[in-house]
Amino acid sequence: MRRIGKRSVRKKGYVTCFTVWIRAASTPRTWDFSITTPKLGGYRYKTIKLSNNSLRRFLVACDWDLSSAAARLRDTLQWRREYKPQHVICHRCRETPGCHSMRQVGFDKDGRPVLYMCFAQCSTTEQTVDGAVQHVIALLENAAKSSDQESCGYVWVLDLQGFKFFSSQKIAVAIEKVVSKHYPELLEALLVVNPGLFFHTVWHAMRRFIDQNTRSKIHLYRDKPRLQEKFHNLFPCELREWLFNEINLNLNSQYPKAQKTFWKYNHGDMHDPRGCASYVQKYVDNITLADYEDSFDRTFHLPHKNVLDEVLLRGKFKACGMKYH
Numbered sequence: 001m002r003r004i005g006k007r008s009v010r011k012k013g014y015v016t017c018f019t020v021w022i023r024a025a026s027t028p029r030t031w032d033f034s035i036t037t038p039k040l041g042g043y044r045y046k047t048i049k050l051s052n053n054s055l056r057r058f059l060v061a062c063d064w065d066l067s068s069a070a071a072r073l074r075d076t077l078q079w080r081r082e083y084k085p086q087h088v089i090c091h092r093c094r095e096t097p098g099c100h101s102m103r104q105v106g107f108d109k110d111g112r113p114v115l116y117m118c119f120a121q122c123s124t125t126e127q128t129v130d131g132a133v134q135h136v137i138a139l140l141e142n143a144a145k146s147s148d149q150e151s152c153g154y155v156w157v158l159d160l161q162g163f164k165f166f167s168s169q170k171i172a173v174a175i176e177k178v179v180s181k182h183y184p185e186l187l188e189a190l191l192v193v194n195p196g197l198f199f200h201t202v203w204h205a206m207r208r209f210i211d212q213n214t215r216s217k218i219h220l221y222r223d224k225p226r227l228q229e230k231f232h233n234l235f236p237c238e239l240r241e242w243l244f245n246e247i248n249l250n251l252n253s254q255y256p257k258a259q260k261t262f263w264k265y266n267h268g269d270m271h272d273p274r275g276c277a278s279y280v281q282k283y284v285d286n287i288t289l290a291d292y293e294d295s296f297d298r299t300f301h302l303p304h305k306n307v308l309d310e311v312l313l314r315g316k317f318k319a320c321g322m323k324y325h
C-alpha cells in the first residue's frame with residue numbers, strides 16, 4: 001500500500017495511480033486536479049473534472065493513501081452513476097409530511113450551509129433506515145448546490161430534544177456509512193445541543209469507535225454560555241437568533257403545533273420554522289418556475305421536501321398547469 005504525504009505530492013508534481021492523475025499547477029498553492037476514468041467495469045467514462053477540494057477530501061479521508069483514495073473515488077463515481085443521488089427526493093417525507101425534520105436553515109459566516117434537525121419535530125414511529133438515508137442524500141446534494149464555497153462543507157446543528165436512543169441507532173449507523181463513504185470530509189462541525197445525561201454517557205463510550213478527525217468536529221453543549229459563544233463565533237446574527245428561537249420553542253413542554261408542522265409558516269407568527277429570513281426569501285418564498293426546472297440540471301438548491309411541496313402544491317405553480325413530482 002502506497003502512502004504519500006501532502007508535501008511529497010507537491011514535490012513530485014505528477015503522480016499516477018491506476019486511473020487517477022493528479023497534476024500540480026504552476027504555483028505551489030493552487031492545484032489543478034483532474035480525474036480520468038478510461039474504464040470502469042468495462043464501461044468507458046468521459047473525463048470528469050473534479051475540484052481541488054473534492055479530490056483533497058478523498059485523500060484526507062484515506063490518510064493521504066493514494067491507492068485507497070483512488071479506489072474510494074472510483075466507488076463513489078460508480079455509485080453516483082448507478083444511484084444518481086443528484087436526483088434523489090425523499091419519498092418518506094412526501095408520504096408522511098414531517099417524517100424527517102433535518103433541513104437546511106441558512107448559512108454560517110463563511111457561507112457554508114447550516115443544517116438543523118430536532119427529534120421532537122420528526123415522526124419517530126415512521127422512520128425507516130432506507131428513508132432516512134435517502135433524506136440525508138437529498139439534503140447533502142442540495143446543500144452543495146446552495147454553497148458558493150468550493151469545499152461544499154456544511155455545519156450541522158443536532159438538537160437532541162425528543163431523542164430516543166434505541167430507535168435511532170440503526171439509522172445513525174446507516175447514514176454514517178453512506179456519508180463517510182461517498183461524502184467524506186464534508187462535515188465541518190456537528191454541534192449537539194440538549195444532550196441529556198444518558199446521551200452524554202453513551203457518547204463517552206461511543207467516541208473511541210469514531211475516527212479522530214470526525215470526533216474532533218463533534219461538540220456537545222449542555223451549558224448555554226458555551227453554546228452561545230460557539231454560535232456567536234460561527235453564525236451571523238440572523239441565523240444565530242433563528243437557531244436560539246427554534247431550539248427554545250422545541251424545548252417547550254406544551255409543544256407548539258407550528259413547530260411540529262415546521263414546513264408551513266403562518267405569516268402572523270413571530271418565528272418561521274422553515275429557516276432564517278434570508279434563506280427563506282431566496283430559496284423558498286421566491287422560488288420561480290425557472291429555478292425549479294433548473295434544479296433538474298443540478299444547479300439550483302431545493303429546500304426540504306415538505307417545504308417545497310407546501311410552496312409548489314399550494315399555489316403559484318399549480319396555476320401554470322405544471323406537473324410537479
Ligand SMILES: [Zn+2]
Nearest residue numbers: 090093100135
Ligand atoms: Zn425525508
